[in-house]
Amino acid sequence: MASTGGTRPPRRSPMRVWPLVRVALGNGQLVVGAILLLVVLLIAVFAESLAPRAYDAMDLTNRLRAPGPGMLLGTDQFGRDTLSRIIYGSRIALRVGLIVVVIEGVLGVSLGLLAGYYGGLADRMISFLTDITWALPPIVLALAIVTVLGPGLNNVMIAIALVSWAGYARLIRSKAQGLKNMPFVEAARALGESDLSIMFRYILPNTFGLIVVVASLSLPGAILSTTALSFLGLGSQPPAPDWGVILSEGIRFLYDAPFLSIFPGLALVWTVLGFTLLGEGLRDILDPRMKA
Amino acid sequence: MKVMAAPPETAILQVDDLSVCFETSRGSVQAVSGVSFAMAKGEVYALVGESGCGKSTTALAVMRLVPPPGRIRRGHIRLGDEDLLALSDEAMADVRGRRLAMIFQNPLVSLNPVYRAGSQIEEAISLDSVPRPVAWRRAIEVLGRVRIGDPAERALRYPHELSGGMRQRVMTGMMISRTPDLLIADEPTTALDVTIQARILDLLMDLCSHSGMALLIITHDLGIVAEIADRVGVMYAGSLVEQAPVYELYEDPLHPYTRMLMRALPRLGKGQGRLETIPGSVPDLIALPAGCAFHPRCPERLAICASQTPVSRVVGGGRTVACHRGEVDR
Amino acid sequence: MLEYVARRLAMGVLTVLAVTVVLFLIMQLMPGDPIRLIADPDRIPPHQIEALRRQWGLDRPAHIQFIYWLVNIVRGDFGRSIVTGQEVRVLIATRMPFTLMLAVPALLLHYTLAVPLGLLAAIRSGSRLDRAIIVTTSALRTIPGFWLAILLMLVFAINLRWFPISGYQGPRSLVLPVLTLTLPMLGGTVRLTRAEVLETIREPFVLTAYAKGLTHNAVRLKHVLRNALIPVTVMFFLALPWLVGGSVIIENIFAWPGMGRLLWTAITNQDLPVVQGIIVIIAVLTVGANTIGDVISGMLDPRIRIELEEGR
Ligand SMILES: Nc1ncnc2c1ncn2[C@@H]1O[C@H](COP(=O)(O)OP(=O)(O)OP(=O)(O)O)[C@@H](O)[C@H]1O
Ligand code: SF4
Ligand SMILES: [Mg+2]
Numbered sequence: 034m035a036s037t038g039g040t041r042p043p044r045r046s047p048m049r050v051w052p053l054v055r056v057a058l059g060n061g062q063l064v065v066g067a068i069l070l071l072v073v074l075l076i077a078v079f080a081e082s083l084a085p086r087a088y089d090a091m092d093l094t095n096r097l098r099a100p101g102p103g104m105l106l107g108t109d110q111f112g113r114d115t116l117s118r119i120i121y122g123s124r125i126a127l128r129v130g131l132i133v134v135v136i137e138g139v140l141g142v143s144l145g146l147l148a149g150y151y152g153g154l155a156d157r158m159i160s161f162l163t164d165i166t167w168a169l170p171p172i173v174l175a176l177a178i179v180t181v182l183g184p185g186l187n188n189v190m191i192a193i194a195l196v197s198w199a200g201y202a203r204l205i206r207s208k209a210q211g212l213k214n215m216p217f218v219e220a221a222r223a224l225g226e227s228d229l230s231i232m233f234r235y236i237l238p239n240t241f242g243l244i245v246v247v248a249s250l251s252l253p254g255a256i257l258s259t260t261a262l263s264f265l266g267l268g269s270q271p272p273a274p275d276w277g278v279i280l281s282e283g284i285r286f287l288y289d290a291p292f293l294s295i296f297p298g299l300a301l302v303w304t305v306l307g308f309t310l311l312g313e314g315l316r317d318i319l320d321p322r323m324k325a
Numbered sequence: 326m327k328v329m330a331a332p333p334e335t336a337i338l339q340v341d342d343l344s345v346c347f348e349t350s351r352g353s354v355q356a357v358s359g360v361s362f363a364m365a366k367g368e369v370y371a372l373v374g375e376s377g378c379g380k381s382t383t384a385l386a387v388m389r390l391v392p393p394p395g396r397i398r399r400g401h402i403r404l405g406d407e408d409l410l411a412l413s414d415e416a417m418a419d420v421r422g423r424r425l426a427m428i429f430q431n432p433l434v435s436l437n438p439v440y441r442a443g444s445q446i447e448e449a450i451s452l453d454s455v456p457r458p459v460a461w462r463r464a465i466e467v468l469g470r471v472r473i474g475d476p477a478e479r480a481l482r483y484p485h486e487l488s489g490g491m492r493q494r495v496m497t498g499m500m501i502s503r504t505p506d507l508l509i510a511d512e513p514t515t516a517l518d519v520t521i522q523a524r525i526l527d528l529l530m531d532l533c534s535h536s537g538m539a540l541l542i543i544t545h546d547l548g549i550v551a552e553i554a555d556r557v558g559v560m561y562a563g564s565l566v567e568q569a570p571v572y573e574l575y576e577d578p579l580h581p582y583t584r585m586l587m588r589a590l591p592r593l594g595k596g597q598g599r600l601e602t603i604p605g606s607v608p609d610l611i612a613l614p615a616g617c618a619f620h621p622r623c624p625e626r627l628a629i630c631a632s633q634t635p636v637s638r639v640v641g642g643g644r645t646v647a648c649h650r651g652e653v654d655r
Numbered sequence: 656m657l658e659y660v661a662r663r664l665a666m667g668v669l670t671v672l673a674v675t676v677v678l679f680l681i682m683q684l685m686p687g688d689p690i691r692l693i694a695d696p697d698r699i700p701p702h703q704i705e706a707l708r709r710q711w712g713l714d715r716p717a718h719i720q721f722i723y724w725l726v727n728i729v730r731g732d733f734g735r736s737i738v739t740g741q742e743v744r745v746l747i748a749t750r751m752p753f754t755l756m757l758a759v760p761a762l763l764l765h766y767t768l769a770v771p772l773g774l775l776a777a778i779r780s781g782s783r784l785d786r787a788i789i790v791t792t793s794a795l796r797t798i799p800g801f802w803l804a805i806l807l808m809l810v811f812a813i814n815l816r817w818f819p820i821s822g823y824q825g826p827r828s829l830v831l832p833v834l835t836l837t838l839p840m841l842g843g844t845v846r847l848t849r850a851e852v853l854e855t856i857r858e859p860f861v862l863t864a865y866a867k868g869l870t871h872n873a874v875r876l877k878h879v880l881r882n883a884l885i886p887v888t889v890m891f892f893l894a895l896p897w898l899v900g901g902s903v904i905i906e907n908i909f910a911w912p913g914m915g916r917l918l919w920t921a922i923t924n925q926d927l928p929v930v931q932g933i934i935v936i937i938a939v940l941t942v943g944a945n946t947i948g949d950v951i952s953g954m955l956d957p958r959i960r961i962e963l964e965e966g967r
Contacts, residue, residue, distance in 0.1 A: 161673070167945075168674045168938050170900025173918075180922045180930050181681050257799050261904055264801050265919060284805060284908070287820075291809050298802035306797045390865055415870060422868025429859055429866070437860040437878055438958050439885075448877075449867040483957040499867055 056318055063314025069307030077123040084117035088274040097290045107292045109282060115293060118274040119300050125275045126256055126304055129190060133255035134248045136194035141201025142244060146232045148202065149209025156206070163199040171196040175258065179267050186259070186275070189268040193258045201247050205240055212236045242319040249312035253305040260301060276301050336403075337506050337539045338364040338387070343400035345379070345386050352611040356382040356395065358563040361637065364507070367537045369530075371550045371571070373586070374560035375607055380543045381430060383560070384509045387541075388427050389417050405506065422449055426500035427509040430543075432493040432517075436484040442492075443468070443480025446499045453503060464502065471498040471528055490521035497525065501532055508532070509541045514549070526553055547586070551575060556643070559583050562608050562618040565637070569644040579646040581625045617649065625650055659960070660950050667942040674938040675728065679721050682927060733932030738924050743932040746917060751936075753823065754913035757905070758898040760829065761836035766891060769841050770884070773848025780853055789849070792842035800901060804835040804908045821910040832909045836898055847890060851883035858882070885955045892948035896941035 057063050076083060085105075092112035100107040106115040148159040166174065171193075178192035212218060213236065221235050262268040263277030271278055276297040283293030345357040357379045364370045372380045385391045387402055389409060402409040404425055409417065429435045436445060446464035451457060461480075468476035471494040484492055493513065500508060510529060514522035530553055533540050544550060550557055551571060558568040559580065567580040578584045606622075608614055614621055620630040629649050637647040699707075708714045715723070727734065733743035769792075776788040811831060812820035818830045855861065856879055864878040903915035910916070914933055921929035953960040 164670055165673050165677055168670050168942050169934065170896050170937065170941060172903060173900045173934060173937050176903060176918060176922055177678065177681070177930065177934050180925070180927075184923075253797065261799060261801055265904065265907060266923070280802065280805065287805070287808060288813060291813070294802075294805045294809065298799070298805065301799060301802065302797055305799070306794075309797050388866060390862055392862075418865070418868055418870045420868075421866055427866045429862055431859055435859045435863045437864070437882065439882055439956055448869070452868050485958050485961070496863070499863070503868070 053318070057314070060314045060318060062310045063318065066307050066310025066312075066314055069303060070311060073123050073127065073304050073307060076120055077127050080120050080124060084114075084120040086114045086117045088118045088121040089113065089272045090117075097286060097293075099290070100292055106296045107290060109279070109290070109293055110286060113272075115279070115296060118279055119276065119297055121274040122276045122279065122297065122300065123304070125186075125269065125273065126260070126301070129186070129259045130252045130256040130308065133190050133194050133197075133259065134252050136191065137198040137251070137255075138201060138244065138248050140194065141198035142205050142237070142240070144198065145202035145205025146209050146236060149206035150213050150228065150232050150236065152210070159202060159206075163202060166196060166199045172258065172261070175262065176267075179262065184267045184270070186263065186269045186273070189259050189262045193255055193262075197251060197255070200251065201244070204243060204247055208240050208243055209236050212239055246312070246316045246320045249308065249315050252312065253308040256301075256308070257305060335365045336363045337366045337368075337405060338541070339401075339403040340383075340387065341401040341403075343383065343386055343402065344398040345382050345391055345395055346398055347395045349394060349611075354610045355563055355613055356610060357386065358613070359399075360560075360563075360565045362558055362565060362568060364539050364541060366506070367533060367539055369533055369540045369542065369553055369555045371554035371557045372541065372543045372560060373545070373547065373550060373557060376545070377607055377610075378560045379563040379610075380560055381511050384427060384511055384541065384543060387509065388421065388425065390427075422452060422500070422505070423503050424506050425509075426503070426505040426507075428493075428496050428500050428511065428513050430511040430515070432496050432513070433489055435496055436492055438484055440483075441480065442482050442484060442487060442495045446480075446495070446502055449499050449502050464498075467498040467502045468495070471495070471501075472524070473498075490517050490525070493517060493521075493525055494528070497528065501536075501538070504536055505538060507539045507541065509543070511543045512545065513542070515545070522549075529553070559586065562613060563610060564618060564647065565645075566619070566648070567644075567646045570642065573642060573644060579640065579644070579651060580648050581623050581650065582619050585624075617647075659953065663946045663949055667946040670942050671935070671938050674942075675725065675935055676721075678931060678934060679724060682931065683717055728935060733935070734928035736921070736926050736929050738921075738926045738929075743928050746929060747914065747932055747936060750912060750914045750917045753911060754899060754902050754906070754915060756829065757832050757836060757902055757911065757913065758895060761833045761898055762891070762895055764833060765837045765840060765844065765894070766887075768837070769844035770848050770887060772841075773845040773887075774852060774880075776845065776849040777852035777856070780849070785849075788845060789842075792845045794842075795838050796840070796842040798839060800835055800839050801904050801908055803839060804831070804905060807831045807834060808908075821908070823912055828909075828911075832905050832911060835905050835908075836901055840894070840897075844887065844890065848883070848887050851886055852879060855879050855883040885952060888955060889948045889952045892944045892951060895944050896937060899937060899940060 090113060092108065095104065095108050095112040096110055098104055098108040098112075100115075104114055104116070106119065108114055109118070144159050144162070148156040169177070174196045175189070175192040178195055179188055182188035182191065209232075213231075218231060218235050221231050226235070259268055260275070260277035263275045264281045265277075266281060269275035269278050271282065279297040280294060283290065283297070286293055340363070341361050343357055343360045344355070347354040347356055360379075360383055362370070372383065374380055382391060382395065385395075386397050386400075387409070389397075389402075389412075391397060397410065400410070404420065407420065407424075409420065412420065436442070440448075443461060443464045446467055447457070447460045450460040450463050450467075455463065465476045465480050468480055473479050473491060473494055479487070479491070484495070487495065497510075497513070508529075513529070514525050517525065526549060529540060529542070532538055542549075542554065554571045556568060556570050557574050558565050559574075559582065560566065561582050567574070567578070567583050569579070574583065575587065578587050608618055608621065614631075616629070616631045616633055617623065617626070617635050620626045623630065627649050633649070635647045635649045635652070637645045638651065639645050640651065705714075724734075731744055733747070735742055736746060739746075772788050772792065776785045779785050808820050808831065811817045819828045822828065861874060861878055864874045869877070899914070902911075902913055903918055905911070906913045906915035907919050914936075918930065918933045920926070921933070
């Protein structure tokens with residue numbers, strides 16, 4: 034490996050991190066998004082200490098209580114504390130978002146690299162897959178996949194990832210097409226590096242900026258879609274404190290306990306807004322050309 | 326001081342003390358400062374000068390098409406007996422195309438990609454309340470006049486299906502289709518290759534001599550100037566520093582900047598003489614030097630030059646110059 | 656152009672075919688014997704089960720089953736619901752109008768709001784009005800549709816009692832679901848319109864249009880809008896399938912008797928023929944809309960037409 038040292042792709046030196054941080058702090062969207070998310074993250078991490086009660090602790094004497102002292106956001110039909118459930122729900126939301134993005138990212142990036150690097154048949158097969166994926170509205174395709182896999186949060190996460198990898202693949206593909214003829218890649222090839230090694234050790238590191246931008250832009254959508262499927266009863270199952278589950282249970286008591294339908298939604302919007310602002314801020318900094 | 330190079334009764338265009346600036350975040354860019362000139366009917370007047378000296382902006386101001394954040398700050402522009410800056414938007418739109426037209430600097434992107442070449446000319450012609458079929462027939466005639474072969478077929482082509490020279494001719498045709506009194510051509514040949522350049526220039530000259538149209542041509546190319554212009558105006562940093570009939574200007578340039586331009590020309594008046602770079606740099610139009618804008622680069626500057634702005638003077642034979650040295654020497 | 660349309664159509668048919676193949680393969684991969692969805696093997700004697708198997712064609716090899724299935728689909732026969740025994744095509748035909756009843760008005764409302772807003776933002780670009788339009792419509796995007804539905808129900812159905820809370824009870828029932836479908840996606844179209852108009856205004860050919868003597872309004876209409884709205888028009892066609900997809904969630908909340916609710920019921924009941932039928936229909940709709948979008952963009956922009964006719 035020492036022999037390839039000279040052909041290594043140019044890496045960002047640590048020196049350049051500071052200016053980036055300064056730019057980041059100057060980007061209002063990014064700062065606000067980061068603050069919103071920091072709050073969610075802290076709540077998720079310290080859920081045990083923050084939540085007044087366990088998310089599944091029932092209290093049948095206090096059912097459907099309106100918000101008030103002792104139960105800040107009210108209770109549901111089993112007397113469970115809504116605040117506690119929403120607090121624990123933040124863990125599910127964050128985990129879901131990250132897992133979905135990792136799965137779809139790995140899928141999309143690998144396929145995009147293959148398509149862009151090899152071209153030809155591999156490229157055509159992968160773009161055919163993309164065409165099929167895009168032949169259905171994402172939510173419908175996800176529903177079809179859930180039909181096959183069966184309901185459950187894990188299956189829903191897989192389904193959402195399977196419908197949204199194509200965006201990554203398309204972007205990485207064109208980036209890889211551009212990079213594969215760069216001198217440092219040619220040099221690596223001349224030195225006998227294997228295709229796999231070139232793809233993952235030379236081309237991939239140069240697409241990190243793009244990947245970060247795409248991933249953070251698709252995070253809010255991932256959370257929204259999984260929550261929506263949980264709301265439909267296909268994802269997390271009760272008594273999980275998934276915000277979608279809380280909302281779908283709450284909608285049955287819209288007349289008597291509207292607060293059950295309001296607060297989980299606010300938590301969801303808060304989180305999604307945080308990720309959206311963060312994503313758009315990152316895009317402006319890392320890849321301004323992507324701006325619509 | 327007013328400059329009246331062409332007698333007022335025959336002047337088709339008269340620009341007086343024109344100033345245009347662009348309000349940018351860095352400050353106010355003084356693109357045109359106090360430019361005055363006049364053109365006679367059928368005259369070919371060339372504006373020359375280094376890139377960024379304000380030639381296009383002057384032309385756009387005459388069209389009243391200076392793009393934002395630009396703004397005409399001062400001055401008068403008369404076309405015939407009409408005061409253009411006093412006209413309403415509608416009245417100005419009516420003047421454009423009919424009495425005053427302009428071919429823009431980049432012919433390759435100056436046609437709308439979604440309309441056929443013929444339709445774009447037809448659109449201009451039908452502004453004179455000509456019924457559409459007639460307008461279309463005339464559009465084809467116009468294409469023939471700008472020497473496009475097989476005009477009936479070419480009229481049906483979209484811009485991207487035509488070559489660069491062809492597009493430039495379509496543009497020219499569109500702008501002369503309503504026989505304006507004055508045509509402005511902003512570097513009409515820069516993007517084209519040499520043989521096509523020559524044909525376009527030929528065409529423009531023909532139009533002038535046959536229809537009495539006046540032509541304001543903007544160019545970097547002193548070779549072209551020598552070939553086609555009657556008179557020349559030299560611009561520097563937003564000001565018109567010298568104007569003269571073309572022969573006099575080449576024989577006896579008065580302004581030090583003009584002299585440098587001429588020296589930078591390898592073979593005067595011959596072939597493709599282009600403006601060579603001149604030592605020193607073009608001044609920042611946001612913070613123009615005090616006094617004569619040229620003084621930091623001027624080899625002949627006097628003490629007064631750094632503090633007092635020279636005023637344009639008539640020096641006989643339809644010539645004007647803005648330089649302190651002339652005031653002292655002559 | 657005709658040849659181009661034909662080729663686009665052929666591509667579309669191929670894609671739909673591919674979708675159905677994939678769909679069929681996926682369904683084959685389902686764990687368990689499909690017959691158990693039709694009949695409970697513990698209660699029905701084996702010879703009857705065999706008869707059922709033959710009746711449903713489940714005794715044949717997979718590729719034969721697929722060909723039968725495909726031929727039937729092409730003939731418009733999606734089979735029968737396992738749960739109710741009704742013909743799938745009848746089920747879809749009775750539900751589809753309700754879905755379109757939401758999707759089409761939503762699409763029209765979306766564009767009649769978004770295009771003028773985008774235009775206004777572009778004409779006043781940089782102003783406070785511009786920022787207000789962009790920020791509000793973008794903020795709507797972060798509100799999940801199903802929560803927006805709940806909020807609209809709370810405010811307009813429960814508190815104000817202006818509209819029925821759910822179900823189909825005449826035209827007034829349309830208002831809340833249509834709003835729910837319309838509002839979240841507004842931001843995208845507003846931004847697209849605004850960006851396209853701003854970009855087009857800067858094009859040199861706009862100056863040319865002024866130079867030849869056109870008035871402000873003529874230039875704006877015939878040169879700026881005409882060019883800027885090409886991508887916006889194409890998006891119009893691409894959006895319809897999205898709305899149909901989005902209706903799955905919306906129809907459930909509003910207990911709306913459309914295809915989305917049918918799909919959800921079928922999924923929870925593992926009613927495969929119904930699921931397959933709906934998905935094939937939506938795939939046809941999506942690919943059809945994409946094809947129309949392509950053809951329209953070719954009709955509106957000769958550059959794209961050439962590119963499409965020569966490329967691929
Ligand atoms: N939209 C604008 N915003 C800010 N400044 C501008 C704008 N357009 C022109 N300018 C400035 O005005 C000055 C004159 O520009 P103009 O285009 O008239 O020059 P020119 O003489 O035509 O140059 P060229 O030979 O390159 O065409 C330049 O310095 C330019 O920087
Ligand atoms: S005024 Fe002075 S500085 Fe300006 S050109 Fe004349 S001599 Fe040179
Ligand atoms: Mg210019």
